[in-house]
Amino acid sequence: MTIEVILDTKRNVTAFHVRGHAQPPFEESEDMACAAVSALLQTAVIALKKLTGGGKFYFKRKGCLSLMLPCALEGEACGKALFLLDSVYLGIREIARAYPEYIYLEEVLEEARKNTVSRGKKPHTQISMRRRMSNG
Numbered sequence: 001m002t003i004e005v006i007l008d009t010k011r012n013v014t015a016f017h018v019r020g021h022a023q024p025p026f027e028e029s030e031d032m033a034c035a036a037v038s039a040l041l042q043t044a045v046i047a048l049k050k051l052t053g054g055g056k057f058y059f060k061r062k063g064c065l066s067l068m069l070p071c072a073l074e075g076e077a078c079g080k081a082l083f084l085l086d087s088v089y090l091g092i093r094e095i096a097r098a099y100p101e102y103i104y105l106e107e108v109l110e111e112a113r114k115n116t117v118s119r120g121k122k123p124h125t126q127i128s129m130r131r132r133m134s135n136g
Contacts, residue, residue, distance in 0.1 A: 017064075041092075055070055
């Protein structure tokens with residue numbers, strides 16, 4: 001499973017892009033790791049729906065989920081959403097440390113991602129802007 005965590009310039013989590021959910025046949029540990037990450041992300045979706053009253057801030061298909069900070073949030077609601085996403089990230093980071101063979105976690109600076117896309121390149125082509133999380 002690959003988890004891309006998008007961070008703003010203040011290092012707040014603004015989005016998650018997850019792909020490669022475990023598909024059968026899988027090892028029991030792989031299934032547990034993927035289920036744990038999925039539970040955290042689904043909880044974030046539910047909480048953000050409650051906080052925002054709905055809206056479309058996530059995209060889901062088989063084996064993939066993208067979750068973005070809702071743009072329309074301001075003030076206290078925005079602060080709560082940022083806290084929620086940062087908390088989910090802490091949990092995902094611990095799961096990645098426990099199961100490094102199944103979870104590939106990388107941080108991407110939001111500004112670097114925008115600059116890369118604006119130049120007509122895919123974000124994945126600018127590896128220097130990414131950082132694989134260490135397991136230590």
